[in-house]
Amino acid sequence: SACSQPTPTPAPAEEQPQEQPQEQPAAAEPTATPEPEPAQAPAEEAAPAAGERTGAWVDQVVFTTQPEANAAVAQLQAGDIDIYGAPAVNDPELFPKVRDDENLTYFQSFGSYNELTMNPAEFTDGRLNPFTSAKIREAMNWLIDRNYVAQEIYGGLAVPKFLPITSAFPDYARYVAKVRELEAKYAYNPDKAREVITAEMEAMGAERVGPQGRWTYNGETITLVFLIRVEDRRRMIGDYVANQLEDLGFQVDRQYKTSSEASALWIRSDPAEGQWHLYTGGWITTAISRDQGGNFDFFYTPRGLGVPLWQAYTPDPEFDEVSQRLDNNDFATLDERGELFQRAMELAPQNAFRVWIVDTVGFSPAVGNLSVAYDLAGGVAGSSLWPYTIRYADQEGGTVRWAQQQVLVEPWNPIAGTNWIYDTDVQRATGEFAVNSDPYTGLGLPNRIARAEVVAQTGTPMGKTLDWVTLDFQDEIVVPDDAWVDWDATEQRFITAGEKYTETVTAKTKVTVYYPADLYET
Template sequence: MRGTALAVTLLLLVSLLPLAAAQEVKGPAAERVIFRGLGSQDIAEQEIRAGNIDLFFYNLKSEAARALRARGDLTLIEVPSSTVSIVLNPAPAPAGELNPFSIREVRYAMQYVIDREAVATRFYGGLAMPMYTHVSPTDLDYLTVRDVIVSRNIRYDPEYAKEIVSNAMRKVGAELRDGVWHYNGRPVTVRVIIRPEDERREIGLAFASELRRLGFNVEEILLEFGPAIQRVYSTDPRAFAWHAYTEGWARGGIERYDSTGINQFCAPWLGNMPGWREVGFWQYENPELDTLGQRIFRGEFRDLAERNELYRRMTALCLDESVRVWVVTVINAFPASKSVRNLITDLVAGVRSPFSLREAYVEGRDTLRVGHLWVDTERTTWNPVGGFGDVYSVDIWRYVVDPGLARDPVSGKTIPFRSSFSVETAGPTGSLQVPADAVIWDASTGSWRRVSPGTTARSKVTFDMSLYIGKPWHHGRPITWADVLYPIYQAFEISYNPDKNRIETAIAVTSRPYLETVKGIRIVGDRYLEVYVDYWHFEQDKIAEYAAIGFPSMPWEVLAAMDELVFARRRAAYSDTSAMRFNVPWLNLVKELHGRMLVEVLRDFSERGFVPRGVFELDGRSIVTPEEAKSRYEAAIRWFSERRHLVISNGPFVLERFDGAAQTAELRAFRDQAYPFSKGSFSGLARRVELPTASAGRLQVVIGSASSLSVRVTGPEGVTADAFLYDRSTGTTVKAVRDVRVTGGLLTVELTPQETSALRRGLLTLEVVLRDEQNLGVVRPFAFSVEVLPAGAQTAVTTATPTTQTTTPTVTGEAPQGAFTQTALLVALVAVAVIAVVSVALLRSRRKR
């Protein structure tokens, strides 16, 4: 592949470029967007009907969603956009005490005390799918790990769990007295933190009940979002403020060939496992998971087959460890008024797409009113280095900032947004010479130094920055190369400057594995940024996504003031754990008090004529003059004096007003004529997409006879199917048929007399997974019961009944069907964030909700 280049100029992306000069309206379709926190899901529908909001950015509860679907008078967008897990605290207890979840066997036993199908059907009314690993049944990687899941035969079996727990507890010296485990004469107690706002209340209470049946003393602690997040993720696991917590995760979009989720939910190195990589906290450690995870993350494989094998090995080990026990993928229902036009949705994230509100509007009105559960909470923090960790901040921020790259909302492929790109790679085994004039930040000297002679990289990505450079920030100053350099400098400086990484340790240690692969950058002319990385992937757009290191989200002067406040003046912290450790505020740019502290720094910078030393010096000259720096400082100060916050970015909307106490945020359209996008620039993404479906009549096989199982497949041409006939009671696969191109709308699984002779009377399950990997970023799982009849029996003759075809809900003015219909679900149920430069898409695939 050496020397090959991928010039990403796909026809699809024509719709993403600024339209001709005839389109005069710069920015988004709506003039204003008002976000309002309702404080409850239960009033969302009535607020829409009353005309107080136009759409709701948080999912309805399942009962309300079913009722609304039956009425059909509002648009209902249904997508598998959230997941639920139970995280367990594996820290060892102090001497003389016992934390049962420090024992791996006890954690693994928890897999068998959760009745996932009951959760999906009873608690969610069919609007959920059982989930056994971090991989959702709709993810492309489901087929990668399916055999790992099935071979474990994970099921609801509390007696089996009790056997595992009893053996493990007795082995460490615990005794069962009157049905309660005791250690050193005291009851073994576990604290379960339960979220009461949604169905996780029922999940948590059911889990606590199962723990009692196993013999544990249980404290049920119901806490809403802010207090729960604080108690679990900001405390040392050894403090045992919690033993188990009902987590909820909002999915950021379609994930093709996942490299982030498996690390986020399994590997300690990324900072999302108990201990959270914070200095002084006890840490869950697992070097094998870290090694496997970093190989996947950094593209250290030769081909798809090796990548998949690494992924399977890591998933199996993650299941063995069971620090997280997965429960369900939830089909979230987002309601909207039928008056909303041009709402672009994602097959997984739904309305949580960076495209959703750019073209949306209500006929006859210039304001779009969006409801959410909350706009601000105790844990909602707006800062691009160690904040933006919850859905409430990010769901607004994504319309204030323009990303360099995005993912297509249907295929999930990485596409240019504000930067086109080309890729040259010598991977997986070759190398490219990094040019001698490429540079890298050297924290030890505080300067950009040229790369060492002979430096090589596996891939080079060239980003066209012309839609950034010279275009305006919201405060009116033009974006320059200084805005590109500063976040790159900031990432390396925090990670490798010992004084700074002692303060923001969690950010530093989780960023280094990525930064180690960045071998150099080079500015070419006034338009191009070259990034050299030791990374390879068989899909070259993934290489571009990995190398997306220089896309500015905030002006450099704001980042510099933040650095001064955090590292020099020690009056704030980027991360929550550092804020707690040093007893300073967690820096939040929407808080007026924090803005005032930053303005104080900016005024000082302006008075001193300060220019960050070394940061802007390339080839012996500075690309920022003191006069230019002063104009930047003054522009940021003016911004704060007018709005009382310091959220300044470059996207379609300006954050005009933020009132956390009132649970409101107001966005105003950015209409600067130099802004590169106009109304209609993204309308090509509001397209209807036909999803494949499967249906079947009565399925039967006869022992000792040749049998055929026929499934009707409807949908677009070119669908590929995988079919698995297996025994759910044992996890044994009877027959697997893979990579079948469906023709004529019929999928047939043939069994020979020899294969049926080995069967027993009873029921089997036929799981059919439909996919179209080139066009769709999700798979469609369906499951059907198969009767096994005795030898000589006659099979019934039935005709497959087609299911309703489904479409993505992207056409407004109608009540489009959800991406995953109730029918499909029921048959399936039978069976710039971690750090400014490391992109959100890379390191935060899901956010807390």
């Protein structure tokens, strides 16, 4: 439905930067984490009498850090925390322990996924970066056995992923024939990966020397700096990929890091400084996305995120144009969209700034008497409804002790600030959205608005589903002269259509939103 809530942008799961990039915890080596102390409700305020409460069902939510899912479940069983709000725990050995404990419950989600991010920049110090080559980046698809990752590392709580679309969402099914074709083309083929990578390395002037056949450039060993997340199964993915690269003759520096430690490098550093080559990325789509056409623009072009790594992306001109058109819904018919979408799927692995690995099935464990609305894609942490619905079954009020892998990962700036799930899940409880996503369908549900009217240009491929939106068509939609259309940075003011244009300007759509009369009183 074109009148639903704007398409959710993927967010880093650790970062899920929600990597509009958020990420999840793993059974890595135990980390010493202080036990959270039970929080007390403010003593000076008496709890509202039953039936008089407004706002949230609970008095407060206290967020603490617990990087390890196993430790979090032990804390749940001991009564030290109430929910582990990590985006998606997907430890196959831990799930039965939670499922079979009559004192615990869990909430499942299907919107998290993992990938291998590569640094494509040329290094200013003269070192050779193999991943400047689009052919080497593409060949990484053949080097990774996704079935092995899904079955052996995730124990079946994942499915292979080849493209920047989610296997549980509509666009995957809509274009499944093309998806299957590309899944076959990029299936595990280590011999082909070796052939392509060897030819490209030699073409760039590198050579293999020594008894171990290590790749060198200008007499210096090429060492790939690999940032490997430690909180979840990505540690195992990182070790697996590192082993594969070492078998090809690369020396790999495995740097095991938490989300905040890794973020300082892969998100915030200048890629041309060469502080890293590879990163085990994880993302979460926080609501069911009925249109994933914008993922190509987000993951492969500088328009995706305003951070240094994204500004180093140089997609080929055709892919750049197709991605932008899909992001802007610049097509006349759904058939034309299908052509653009399928071409984008073909071009994505050829540009390959990241290699997709698996879509995961995750769960968030909690104590048995806690209930909360969760999203089928984003789980509890990604749901915009959790602050409204979290409560204990037998009481009003109380404190919820919420543990997650990280807190305060990146700055909460209102402009270009954090997009990590560990930050945004907390932010959801500090404000309100005009529209919330239906946790089962992804359609927009009015929250702080009363209704909306949409007028579209005749012939626009648009439909509507829910009654709070009306949809009409007009042959011409004229932009009013007093509409803001630009910004004057020198004078620090908006520029109107009447000022900027000498001729009548038309639009493809016009949306009028009506807010309730008591907006500021409720």
